[in-house]
Amino acid sequence: MAMKETSNMRIAGSPYPASVDEIMATLRHSSLPTLIVEGGDDVIVYREIENRLSHMGISVFPAHGRPNVLELFRRRNELSATLKLAFVADRDTWVHTGIPREYSQNCLIFTHGYSIENDVYVDGRLWKLLGKKERFCHELAEILDWYALALSRHLSDQTLSISDHVNAILDCSHEKKEERLRLTEGEAWPHALRTLLWKKYFFLLRGKTLMALLIRNLKGQKIPYNDKALLHSVSIRPGKFLKKISSDVERCFETMGVER
Structure with missing residues (x-):
């Protein structure tokens, strides 16, 4: 049955x-x-x-x-x-x-x-939906600065979050951004991880974070996009x-x- x-x-x-x-x-x-x-x-x-x-x-x-x-x-x-x-x-x-x-x-x-x-994202080559990519690349770099540090901490302690929304990261005050990137005593900046994330962000960045960043940068285009529609569009092709x-x-x- x-x-x-x-x-x-x-x-x-x-x-x-x-x-x-x-x-x-x-x-x-x-x-x-x-x-x-x-x-x-x-x-x-x-x-x-x-x-x-x-x-x-x-x-x-x-x-x-x-x-x-x-x-x-x-x-x-x-x-x-x-x-x-x-x-x-x-x-x-x-x-x-x-x-x-x-x-x-x-x-x-x-x-x-x-x-x-x-x-x-990769199968659909979704980055091609972007017109000018300068803003996306700038915001991606800012996201990856936060994500590299958050991920290095998460890999040592899985109770620490790597799921903050992109708007909370990008739209907060300068002071809050500095606080997010402040190292604790004895902590080293994860340079190698940050470099790797930049080279392969499309595979290594948390997927929901990546899609949220893409949708944020697609706002204002003639065709309204959302993550569910993009998932469906790529899944049928x-x-x-x-x-x-x-x-x-x-x-x-x-x-x-x-x-x-």
Whole structure:
């Protein structure tokens, strides 16, 4: 029986169960080949993959966040061995540190860049939507100054945020900007990381930050842009990186035997 018909566990605004335990309970009543994804805006992209692979009967199931995807992956052997499961998650800060060995499995697929937004940005060559790029480059440099320091701290202490909105970073007072970049005692400026981020910002900068910066710089153009519309536009005409996710998902289900 399909999970979409059997689940009665919901959260507000979503037809899907919220917690990992609830999702596991739903999956126990499913026989569909299921692709577990984070949920949110990325579903826009993965629905297109679902459509592209409709001949395989794959169902996309949003898990309400990356931690849930990874926990479901760890608990997959609690489910029937005949249930075909694959997982897709953002690479996140593992784009810097590498994917841990326990998550290097064929049925767990990661984005090439930090997140699906990065892969969409590159596949769609979205920087070409900008007219004059001077303002974008200036603001990108300012964002990367903050992000390099915030990320270096986050990699040592994951409770520290790297998700501040671009408007909060760019539109604050000069004093606030200086405060954000002030080093603590004994802290060194992450020059190498800042250089790397500038060279590969399209893959390494947090994807939602990158898209927010792009949308900020597209305001005022004749065509109104938003992140969801851009995700959809690129997903229906995928490039190298979205195609790779799709082919990896297809290969996973094609080669999946009884054991996971």
